Amino acid sequence: MAAQESQIVVNGLWKVFGAKPDQVFQPEHAAKSRAELQDELGLVTGLRDVSFAVDRGMVFVVMGLSGSGKSTLVRCLIRLIEATRGQVLFDGEDICGYSQAQLIEFRRQKTAMVFQQYGLLPHRNVLDNVAVGLEIRGIDKPTRYRMATETIETVGLKGWENYRPHEMSGGMQQRVGLARALAVDPDVLLMDEPFSGLDPLIRREMQDELVSLQTELHKTIVFITHDLDEALKIGDRVAIMRDGQIVQQGSPEEIVTLPSDDYVTDFVQDVSRAKVVQAQAIMSEPDVVIYERQGPRAALHAMRQHKLDAVFLISRSFTLRGVLTKQQATELAAQNVRSLEGATIDSAVTTTPDAYVADVIPMAAQTERPVAVLAENGSLVGEIGRDALLAAVAEDGQGA
Numbered sequence: 001m002a003a004q005e006s007q008i009v010v011n012g013l014w015k016v017f018g019a020k021p022d023q024v025f026q027p028e029h030a031a032k033s034r035a036e037l038q039d040e041l042g043l044v045t046g047l048r049d050v051s052f053a054v055d056r057g058m059v060f061v062v063m064g065l066s067g068s069g070k071s072t073l074v075r076c077l078i079r080l081i082e083a084t085r086g087q088v089l090f091d092g093e094d095i096c097g098y099s100q101a102q103l104i105e106f107r108r109q110k111t112a113m114v115f116q117q118y119g120l121l122p123h124r125n126v127l128d129n130v131a132v133g134l135e136i137r138g139i140d141k142p143t144r145y146r147m148a149t150e151t152i153e154t155v156g157l158k159g160w161e162n163y164r165p166h167e168m169s170g171g172m173q174q175r176v177g178l179a180r181a182l183a184v185d186p187d188v189l190l191m192d193e194p195f196s197g198l199d200p201l202i203r204r205e206m207q208d209e210l211v212s213l214q215t216e217l218h219k220t221i222v223f224i225t226h227d228l229d230e231a232l233k234i235g236d237r238v239a240i241m242r243d244g245q246i247v248q249q250g251s252p253e254e255i256v257t258l259p260s261d262d263y264v265t266d267f268v269q270d271v272s273r274a275k276v277v278q279a280q281a282i283m284s285e286p287d288v289v290i291y292e293r294q295g296p297r298a299a300l301h302a303m304r305q306h307k308l309d310a311v312f313l314i315s316r317s318f319t320l321r322g323v324l325t326k327q328q329a330t331e332l333a334a335q336n337v338r339s340l341e342g343a344t345i346d347s348a349v350t351t352t353p354d355a356y357v358a359d360v361i362p363m364a365a366q367t368e369r370p371v372a373v374l375a376e377n378g379s380l381v382g383e384i385g386r387d388a389l390l391a392a393v394a395e396d397g398q399g400a
């Protein structure tokens with residue numbers, strides 16, 4: 001993890017609440033749990049030796065139950081509360097060494113935050129709420145109104161500029177909160193359970209929109225949630241927190257397929273693997289493929305040898321042409337056709353390597369043949385048979 005690649009690097013971060021927090025670092029307390037430290041010393045270990053890095057343009061999700069330290073972590077990242085020990089680097093610079101003035105400048109220029117409780121100014125309309133961060137940066141009124149208007153459109157609230165927060169639904173208010181954060185075009189977006197207060201359907205819609213916005217914005221985002229489905233949907237990487245510690249971090253697929261301990265297993269047991277495992281993880285190389293130039297007799301021979309009723313046919317440019325069945329090959333052979341170029345064959349059911357198994361399952365129902373996995377250029381990179389799909393789904397059941 002090279003520092004110059006990562007926008008945020010956190011090293012050995014501790015936050016201990018209470019009087020004389022440094023006591024927890026004394027050797028005799030080193031092995032004690034959070035509960036023991038609280039009982040014996042009256043200190044709450046909000047963060048315990050937390051380390052991670054977030055690469056530029058990535059969404060890093062921190063997930064954990066209530067009280068696990070998520071908000072403490074996100075606040076320590078920009079020193080809204082001061083860590084007891086450890087390092088926070090933004091673009092390679094240790095912000096713990098910043099003066100108060102530098103810190104304020106850093107927060108304004110580089111970061112923006114979205115909270116669960118929206119944090120909107122009740123007496124200001126949407127336009128003024130969204131323009132707040134720009135105003136603080138000293139941007140003149142016409143410019144900040146123009147920028148705010150653009151951002152309001154980005155989050156789908158065009159036409160609502162003159163409304164007050166209380167005239168809007170929770171989901172809309174959170175869009176205003178998001179617009180306010182995006183308006184200042186921060187390098188880093190910190191989001192502390194932004195969707196937790198929303199109804200499930202609105203919440204899902206906001207998640208989808210964040211994912212789609214992010215494909216254009218490429219912001220570095222630290223996103224806090226206590227919902228695993230949300231974490232897996234939004235995160236490029238997910239860290240799971242428990243009692244102030246990160247107990248596991250990895251890609252969504254790693255978290256679900258290789259839960260590191262019982263705590264994480266408990267979290268993931270309800271999640272369908274099919275939603276996070278991709279086609280490329282379960283595809284196999286086809287036993288046999290036929291090239292157009294080979295002709296129908298060669299195809300029949302190969303099918304007989306491999307006990308298949310059909311084979312994938314590959315074109316001269318190495319893209320997938322379709323599926324050649326035994327019956328088609330037999331008819332073509334009877335007509336003394338030499339090459340399969342120009343032959344009428346069936347089309348294949350295809351998917352891409354990054355498709356989720358959950359989306360491949362309904363495709364498999366449309367065909368007797370394995371589903372063909374195609375690279376972007378149309379070349380066949382693998383196939384997924386029923387067995388592989390069944391196995392993927394069956395493991396799902398065992399995980400519980």
Ligand SMILES: Nc1ncnc2c1ncn2[C@@H]1O[C@H](COP(=O)(O)OP(=O)(O)OP(=O)(O)O)[C@@H](O)[C@H]1O
Nearest residue numbers: 017044045046065066067068069070071072073226
């Ligand atoms: N100012 C404080 N003084 C003392 N203890 C605190 C303080 N702030 C947080 N804590 C404690 O630190 C722990 C972590 O709190 P934190 O708010 O970070 O949890 P969280 O994961 O964000 O929870 P939630 O999902 O409920 O928001 C809790 O045990 C909390 O009681």
Ligand SMILES: [Mg+2]
Nearest residue numbers: 070071072192
């Ligand atoms: Mg919190």
